[in-house]
Amino acid sequence: PEALQVIFDGLRWLGMNWDEGPEADDKYGPYFQSLRGNIYKEYLQKLRDTGRAYEKDGAIYFKLLGERYQAWDDHKQKHVEKVRCAPAVINDAVHGRVEREVDEDFIIVRANGDPVFHFVNVVDDLTMHITHVIRGEDHLSNTPKHVVLFEAFGAPVPHYAHIPLILKTKGAGKMSKRDQGALIEEYQRRHFLPEAVRNYLCLLGWSPKDDREILPIEEVIRLFDLPGIVLHNARFDEKKMAFLNTHYVRTLAPGNLAWIGRPILAEAGLVTDATPEDYVQAVLLLCQEKIRALDELPHFCSYFFKDDYAIEPGAFEKLSKNGDPLARLRELRAALAPQEDFSEAALEQVVQGLAAQHSVKTADYIHAARLALSGMSVGPSFYGMLRVLGKTRVLARLDKFLKA
RNA sequence: GUCCCCAUCGUCUAACGGCUAGGACGGAAGAUUCUCAUUCUUCAAAUCUGGGUUCGAUUCCCAGUGGGGGCGCCA
Secondary structure, X not given: OHHHHHHHHHXXXXXXXXXXXXXXXXXXXXXXXXXXXXXXXHHHHHHHHOOOEEEEOOEEEEOOOOEEEEEEEOOOOEEEEEEEOOOEEEEEOOOEXXXXXXXXXXXXXXXXXXXXXXXHHHHHHHHOOOXXXXXXXXXXXXXXXXXXXXXXXXXXOOEEEEEOOEEOOOOOOEOOOOOOOOOHHHXXXXXXXXXXXXXXXXXXOOOXXXXXXXXXXXXXXXXXXXXXXXXXXXXXXXXXXXXHHHHHHHOOOHHHHHHHHHHHHHHOXXXXXXXXXXXXXXXXXXXXXXXXXXXXXXXXHHHHOOOOOOOOOOHHHHHHHOOOHHHHHHHHHHHXXXXXXXXXXXXHHHHHHHHHHHOOOHHHHHHHHHHHHHOOOOOOOHHHHHHHHOHXXXXXXHHHHHHO
């Protein structure tokens, strides 16, 4: 129930909506296996009526047609009854024609009465009028079972497309829920942009064939086709997804940035409903070109929203080795006090004037002031930072730092 | 074990049977500068192996090897 909601949320977050199914048009519902018992019973009866189902050891088996013989099964380590019959044929939209024989009767209803996946899968596809089955390649080897079931029901077999799997970043095997980065929820929680995750996923096993990699979803939809899917599995690479995420963060429109960024800052306890929107937007816009991901945002800009920021250990000592940061701060403070125009261009002139006057580099003012005003040695564009903080905060913070 | 699927830089991928095997991420070096991040330039990096078909094979065929998956009274 809760787990189900997480899946729905994840799909919607990626922008993958459905027009038929749970929480949508329930044309062929119910959509939960637990509610479809009567349907499965009805279809089981059809198989019994045509002699294609029988009971053994309390379970119900699907009966294959053909000559029967005993054989040793090395995998199960026992003798089994095999059936000689023609291989089932799958016309796969990705792999082409695939043949594989089903040569053993298989269970469709367990002794406890629960129907088995292969059986409900086919009944559901049938009753829900599924025309195309697009699923992971791990199902390819089981598809012959589904084909013989469709045939036993006298129903047309749907079109199949078995797409490559995503393999673990390192180590053997396919990616599973337990693997790092496998869950959509994780990217939601880390404030990845859904369009970035989606873009990356689209590139796993498919490409537009023209060297483009950053593609809006509309373009993917326009160009996508089943035969264009590659035949081999792909290894998951979070570095490349992070790259795409950074790209999408950098190109986020200002309005969207504010819409997405403010809740992240609120969640981190940095802004409240009372924090002016203009100020939040100015901070976000300033930091946008520097951050690599939105979850860096709180740490990167926290000092814009609180005055009790800590000073990065060792940073002041490092500055002192190559100059006199306190002297620079006093000079800057004096120059800014009468300064009315806090535009970036005007501020830059002020600092350049100071540097010329005292024969030091502008960087000496910038590095010292950045540390005093933010507590950090890295941050956004310096003049932009002064502009956004505003004269009052800047002077107060310089005074506080010089007193300490 | 057996059956099915697959094989191009470390990774994701391009290349009617025909130019020097292209792009991207990551890596390395450099340029740019207020830090960081960008941006720009450059470099290293691949057709699994062996046979065949062909004037010519990354491409087609076969075998081997390697990887993935199935063979559940799991889904």
